[in-house]
Amino acid sequence: MRVTSSCLAKGFWARSADEFRRLAHIAVSMEGIKGASGPRELFSFHDQAAMQDVGSFSDADIGGYSKAHLDWIAPSSPALDAQARSKPSFYNPNGHVRFHGAISTRLPENKPQIERSGYAAWRTKDRPFTIFGRSLWDLDPYVFLALRFKSDGRSYHVNIQTESLVESDIHQHRLFSKRPGEWETALIRLNDFVRTNHGFVVEPQTEMLRQKIRTVGVGLTDRIQGPFDLSIERIWATNNPREADFVDAEIQLPNASQLKSKDGKGIKWSN
Numbered sequence: 297m298r299v300t301s302s303c304l305a306k307g308f309w310a311r312s313a314d315e316f317r318r319l320a321h322i323a324v325s326m327e328g329i330k331g332a333s334g335p336r337e338l339f340s341f342h343d344q345a346a347m348q349d350v351g352s353f354s355d356a357d358i359g360g361y362s363k364a365h366l367d368w369i370a371p372s373s374p375a376l377d378a379q380a381r382s383k384p385s386f387y388n389p390n391g392h393v394r395f396h397g398a399i400s401t402r403l404p405e406n407k408p409q410i411e412r413s414g415y416a417a418w419r420t421k422d423r424p425f426t427i428f429g430r431s432l433w434d435l436d437p438y439v440f441l442a443l444r445f446k447s448d449g450r451s452y453h454v455n456i457q458t459e460s461l462v463e464s465d466i467h468q469h470r471l472f473s474k475r476p477g478e479w480e481t482a483l484i485r486l487n488d489f490v491r492t493n494h495g496f497v498v499e500p501q502t503e504m505l506r507q508k509i510r511t512v513g514v515g516l517t518d519r520i521q522g523p524f525d526l527s528i529e530r531i532w533a534t535n536n537p538r539e540a541d542f543v544d545a546e547i548q549l550p551n552a553s554q555l556k557s558k559d560g561k562g563i564k565w566s567n
Contacts (some may be wrong), residue, residue, distance in 0.1 A: 332438055332533075336433075336533045339531045342530070351366075353418075359407050360402070360414070361404075364416035369527070372388065392528060397523070399522060401519050415516065419512065420512055422511065438535055440486065441483070441486055441532075442484075442533070444480075444529040446526070449473055449477075452470070453516075455468055455513045455515050456512055458504060459508035469490065514528065
């Protein structure tokens with residue numbers, strides 16, 4: 297058997313060493329028995345290098361007219377920090393990503409097979425391989441997925457893709473904003489994510505494979521024409537509900553979902 301060049305690359309062995317240290321820490325601390333000892337960061341945009349590991353897409357990829365952009369925003373300047381002391385929730389001193397653009401429901405020309413457009417999203421790329429196999433996030437020890445974000449108030453969904461048999465399956469949950477235009481931290485129960493496929497709820501529902509998370513991201517599928525603007529600082533898993541900005545972070549809002557069942561009925565989020 298010949299070892300491929302990708303296996304010999306420094307990055308491959310460095311990733312393998314990191315994964316070994318992580319697994320060893322779990323074994324030594326007995327997290328599998330006692331539970332997670334603290335939060336686990338999944339993705340952070342504090343450094344511009346993180347932009348290499350994410351990508352955006354929209355219906356423009358199939359000939360539509362929506363536009364989606366991912367721009368890294370550098371940490372704020374000292375002058376801006378002075379302003380932030382008076383209105384801290386409006387500013388973020390850390391590096392973050394701005395997901396913005398415009399939604400258009402105009403159908404592609406000369407493509408009659410396309411019957412639906414008007415969406416945009418971004419997600420993390422598949423994590424590279426290690427000596428232990430594909431790098432996946434194991435969120436089984438955690439209760440919540442947490443996001444630090446600033447929203448324009450539109451109906452965004454958090455998307456989770458797992459190493460499931462149906463690759464196009466996506467687990468989704470609404471990203472509720474209590475303070476549009478301001479920075480906030482929201483917690484979502486991992487058990488509350490709904491399995492979907494191409495925007496429709498899959499029935500019967502099955503439990504999300506939390507031990508094998510491939511990608512995370514955020515999408516906008518409300519099909520309302522016009523601009524959108526969402527900023528994300530970081531995404532992590534936690535068991536501490538006090539990390540949310542509001543005690544009622546696990547809110548449920550009527551008629552908040554844009555997801556539909558196979559019968560065309562709206563899906564309401566529930567705890």
